Structures are given as C-alpha cells and as structure tokens.
Amino acid sequence: MTESTQAGSRRIVIFDTTLRDGEQSPGASMNLAEKTEIAQALVALGVDVIEAGFPIASPGDFQAVRQIAQSIHGSVICGLARCRNEDIDRAWEALGPAEQPRIHVFLATSAIHREFKLKMDKEDILRHAVAGVRRAAGYCPNVEFSPEDAARTEADFLCRVVEATIDAGATTVNIPDTVGYATPTHMGQVIRNLRNRVPNIDKAVLSVHCHNDLGLAVANSLAAVEAGAGQVECTINGLGERAGNCSLEEIVMALRTRSDFYHAETRIATRRLVPTSRLVANVTGIHVQRNKAIVGQNAFAHEAGIHQDGMLKERTTYEIMRPEDVGFATTELVLGKHSGRAALASRVKEMGYALGPEQIQTVFEAFKLLADKKKEIYDADIAALIEQEMRAVPELWSLVSYEVASGTGKVPRATLRLRRGGEELSTELACGDGPVDAVFLAIEKLAGISVVCKSFNVHSVTVGKDAQGEVMVQVEHEGRLYRGRGISTDSLEASAKAFLDAMNRIAAANQAVRVKK
Numbered sequence: 001m002t003e004s005t006q007a008g009s010r011r012i013v014i015f016d017t018t019l020r021d022g023e024q025s026p027g028a029s030m031n032l033a034e035k036t037e038i039a040q041a042l043v044a045l046g047v048d049v050i051e052a053g054f055p056i057a058s059p060g061d062f063q064a065v066r067q068i069a070q071s072i073h074g075s076v077i078c079g080l081a082r083c084r085n086e087d088i089d090r091a092w093e094a095l096g097p098a099e100q101p102r103i104h105v106f107l108a109t110s111a112i113h114r115e116f117k118l119k120m121d122k123e124d125i126l127r128h129a130v131a132g133v134r135r136a137a138g139y140c141p142n143v144e145f146s147p148e149d150a151a152r153t154e155a156d157f158l159c160r161v162v163e164a165t166i167d168a169g170a171t172t173v174n175i176p177d178t179v180g181y182a183t184p185t186h187m188g189q190v191i192r193n194l195r196n197r198v199p200n201i202d203k204a205v206l207s208v209h210c211h212n213d214l215g216l217a218v219a220n221s222l223a224a225v226e227a228g229a230g231q232v233e234c235t236i237n238g239l240g241e242r243a244g245n246c247s248l249e250e251i252v253m254a255l256r257t258r259s260d261f262y263h264a265e266t267r268i269a270t271r272r273l274v275p276t277s278r279l280v281a282n283v284t285g286i287h288v289q290r291n292k293a294i295v296g297q298n299a300f301a302h303e304a305g306i307h308q309d310g311m312l313k314e315r316t317t318y319e320i321m322r323p324e325d326v327g328f329a330t331t332e333l334v335l336g337k338h339s340g341r342a343a344l345a346s347r348v349k350e351m352g353y354a355l356g357p358e359q360i361q362t363v364f365e366a367f368k369l370l371a372d373k374k375k376e377i378y379d380a381d382i383a384a385l386i387e388q389e390m391r392a393v394p395e396l397w398s399l400v401s402y403e404v405a406s407g408t409g410k411v412p413r414a415t416l417r418l419r420r421g422g423e424e425l426s427t428e429l430a431c432g433d434g435p436v437d438a439v440f441l442a443i444e445k446l447a448g449i450s451v452v453c454k455s456f457n458v459h460s461v462t463v464g465k466d467a468q469g470e471v472m473v474q475v476e477h478e479g480r481l482y483r484g485r486g487i488s489t490d491s492l493e494a495s496a497k498a499f500l501d502a503m504n505r506i507a508a509a510n511q512a513v514r515v516k517k
C-alpha cells in the first residue's frame with residue numbers, strides 16, 4: 001500500500017527514530033526538554049512519523065513519549081513495545097493523548113534469535129506476534145509490526161509472519177536489518193519476495209529499517225524502495241545502535257536528487273536538514289564528520305582547481321545538489337556591527353529557523369555582544385548563537401567573570417564569579433593543571449558538585465583569528481554522563497560556559513529527582 005502523488009511518483013513515508021533508536025547510540029541520551037525540542041524540529045522538517053521512545057524501558061522514556069504525544073502536533077507519534085501485554089499497555093498509556101498515535105510492536109523472527117534469545121519455536125513466535133498486534137490494534141487503529149532481524153529470517157517463515165500480522169491488524173509491516181548484515185541486492189530481494197508472495201501485502205505499508213554496520217544502511221534502504229517499500233525508517237545524522245541507522249538526510253536527498261530513477265518523493269522540507277542536523281549534534285554532543293554527505297562541513301566545498309574552474313563556468317559540472325536546498329547558507333559573509341534586528345530576523349528565517357519575536361530579541365542581544373568582538377559575522381556564527389540561546393536547560397548558575405594567571409611551570413591562579421538567582425558568589429584558588437583545569441576546579445568548588453571530566457573538545461565555528469570557539473565537554477557525576485556546550489570568541493570563556501552548562505544539567509537532573517520523590 002503506497003500513496004501516489006500528483007506527478008505519478010510514489011510518496012515515501014519518512015519514519016524518524018532519532019529519539020528511540022538514535023538515542024540508543026552510546027553517549028546520546030537526551031533529557032525531556034531536549035527530546036521535545038527535537039520532536040518540534042522533526043515536525044518542522046516534515047517527518048511523517050516520529051518514534052518518540054520505548055515507554056516501558058524507563059520512567060524517563062515513558063514521560064518523554066507522553067509529553068511529545070501531548071504537545072506535538074502535525075506528525076504521527078509512535079511508541080515502541082515488545083509483544084508483551086505490559087509493554088503494549090504502557091505504550092498506549094503514553095501515546096493516548098496523541099492526535100495521531102501509532103503503536104509499534106516487535107518480536108524477533110530469525111533462527112538465531114528464536115533459539116538463543118527467545119527460546120521459542122516458529123509457532124510460538126507466530127502466536128506471540130499475532131497476539132501482540134491484536135492487543136495493540138484493540139487500542140489504536142495505527143499499528144506497526146517489526147519482525148526483528150528480518151533480514152536474517154528464513155524467507156518462507158518471514159512471509160508467514162507478515163501475512164499473519166497483517167491479518168491481525170498491522171497497518172505497517174517493517175522489515176529490519178537489525179544487525180546491518182544485508183547488502184542492497186539482498187534487501188531488494190527480501191522486499192520483492194514479500195510483495196510477490198504475501199497475499200494480503202497490499203493491506204499494509206511495507207517499511208524498511210536498516211542498520212549501518214557495513215556502511216550500507218542508505219544503499220539497502222534505497223534498494224528496498226526500488227523493490228516497493230513505502231516507508232523508510234531513519235535517523236538524523238544516522239545516529240543509532242552501534243554504527244547507526246540509515247541517515248535521514250542522505251536517503252531523502254538521494255530520493256529527491258534521483259527522482260528520475262526512483263520516481264518517489266517525500267514530504268521533507270529539505271532546507272531544514274542542516275539546522276535539524278546541527279540541533280541533534282549539539283543536543284547529543286555527537287558531531288558529524290566534515291565529509292559527511294549532505295550535512296558535513298565539506299559536503300559542498302570544492303577544493304581542486306579543476307573543480308573550482310568548472311563550478312565557475314557551470315555549477316552543475318561538479319554539483320548535483322544546491323547547498324541552499326539542504327539548508328546551507330547561500331552567502332558567506334552576512335551581517336556586522338551595524339546590522340539591525342530586522343536584518344538578523346530575515347537572515348535567521350532564510351537559514352530555516354522559525355523563531356518567535358522574543359527568541360529573536362534574545363538572539364539579537366547575543367548578536368550585538370558578538371558584533372562588538374568580531375568584525376565579520378557568518379551564518380555559522382548565527383547558527384551557534386541560536387543554538388546556544390535556545391537551549392532548553394534552565395540556568396541555575398551563569399558566568400559573571402573569570403580571571404586566570406598562568407604560565408610555564410607555574411601553578412595557575414583562577415578568580416571566578418558566578419551568579420545563582422539574584423546572588424553572586426566568588427572564589428579564588430591556586431591549583432590545577434593549566435588554566436582550563438583551574439577554571440573547572442573553581443566552578444566545581446562554587447557549585448559544590450564534583451565531577452570527572454571525560455572529554456573536552458574545542459573547535460572553531462568559522463574562520464579567522466577572531467572566530468568563535470565551540471567547546472563540548474562530557475563529565476561524569478554519580479555514575480551518569482552529562483554534556484555541556486559553550487561558545488565564545490575567548491576559548492577559555494567558552495570552556496567555562498561549557499562546564500557550567502554541564503553543571504546546570506546535573507542540577508536540573510537532581511531537581512527532577514527531588515520533584516519525583
């Protein structure tokens with residue numbers, strides 16, 4: 001079952017699982033506010049289905065799915081459940097308030113999973129899968145079933161499971177390559193086989209969910225579309241278990257750029273791809289590599305002289321997509337000290353951000369401060385400001401000022417002032433291994449929280465000596481990891497802000513625990 005569009009091409013449903021499979025990436029866990037912010041961005045991107053989480057997995061997951069179900073409109077909101085009554089009931093409890101809910105039930109079908117993980121035979125699997133789908137369908141008309149590890153499941157048995165679950169009420173059947181084992185020809189065959197042999201296959205949307213262990217997730221998903229799949233499951237920046245999932249931006253742009261071949265289209269607002277990718281990178285702390293297709297910093301950079309010459313003569317000699325179509329800025333240098341709020345607001349809109357008047361005012365104030373320190377302001381500077389100012393973590397502590405005296409062979413001396421509510425606190429201490437360490441120790445002392453710094457990364461947002469530095473830190477506190485991000489033209493100040501951001505996240509998490517108790 002697939003939808004046709006006016007031009008006669010098929011409409012491919014884009015199912016985003018950044019908040020569920022993507023969050024399973026090591027180090028990518030997100031808090032409630034961050035998940036809601038990403039869900040909003042996914043709606044603006046035009047994603048058809050948002051898999052918001054796995055409600056039975058933890059109280060945090062349940063709360064996130066429920067909040068997204070309550071507050072997000074414009075996309076189907078989906079929650080994952082095993083084929084167990086308690087999972088399905090919990091998923092429905094979380095999804096109940098959604099305008100367009102979907103329950104996604106799954107059960108592994110491959111011989112390896114049946115024998116070693118589930119200790120069930122084929123008939124048990126069929127019974128459980130059908131019962132799970134029926135229970136979900138009793139709550140909700142929109143039910144997806146996934147035979148986990150489908151790509152390694154015997155073809156005949158997979159056909160039986162798919163037919164039985166469609167009969168039981170599944171409106172979408174998703175074919176996962178759970179371990180990233182398939183190749184494009186193989187994946188195409190799996191989909192073709194189901195389309196040719198399952199008698200009721202037209203009663204459901206056939207979907208694909210590919211992992212990237214062999215770097216083939218996008219290629220396998222495209223092969224599935226070519227063979228007739230009508231839904232693709234994917235994540236922003238390709239986040240996900242192990243090597244990740246099919247990357248949303250890559251599959252969408254492949255379908256669009258090669259519509260001559262696939263005759264398929266999506267509802268994605270492609271100019272939102274880069275802002276959404278940046279948002280997810282900043283929230284998770286997992287940045288994309290420079291040469292990542294579509295959204296990487298080098299994706300549209302032409303270095304070789306021959307290429308540059310060709311580009312100047314005719315852009316299409318070396319460019320198959322326009323950078324502006326995926327949300328990269330069209331002009332390099334944008335604004336400066338004398339630019340007003342209206343110019344900033346129009347630039348922000350052109351960059352694909354939808355900010356309200358209050359948010360524009362906040363970004364404008366930060367922009368003016370930056371313009372005093374930096375002559376030329378690029379789109380990337382503005383994007384960094386928006387992402388910093390729009391962060392959803394409440395600020396318990398903020399930086400007032402710092403000073404560090406340090407030098408070769410000297411113990412650094414840091415003086416730090418922080419604001420907490422209406423109060424200002426200060427400290428001075430001589431310790432640490434260099435100025436950054438001294439500032440971090442001073443922050444720990446004032447905040448009364450001790451952490452272990454697990455990673456510290458600095459990179460420049462744009463070019464030039466006065467470029468803003470972006471610092472990302474990851475710290476461990478009481479067995480949990482917290483991220484922090486700070487930007488400034490002064491890299492030590494950016495480090496202090498990033499460390500404080502992590503402290504504020506710890507404080508917010510502690511506060512949430514106290515409220516729950």
Ligand code: KIV
Nearest residue numbers: 106146148149176178
């Ligand atoms: O990879 C997988 O099999 C999954 C399922 C739950 C769809 O993520």
Ligand code: ZN
Nearest residue numbers: 021178209241
């Ligand atoms: Zn998966």
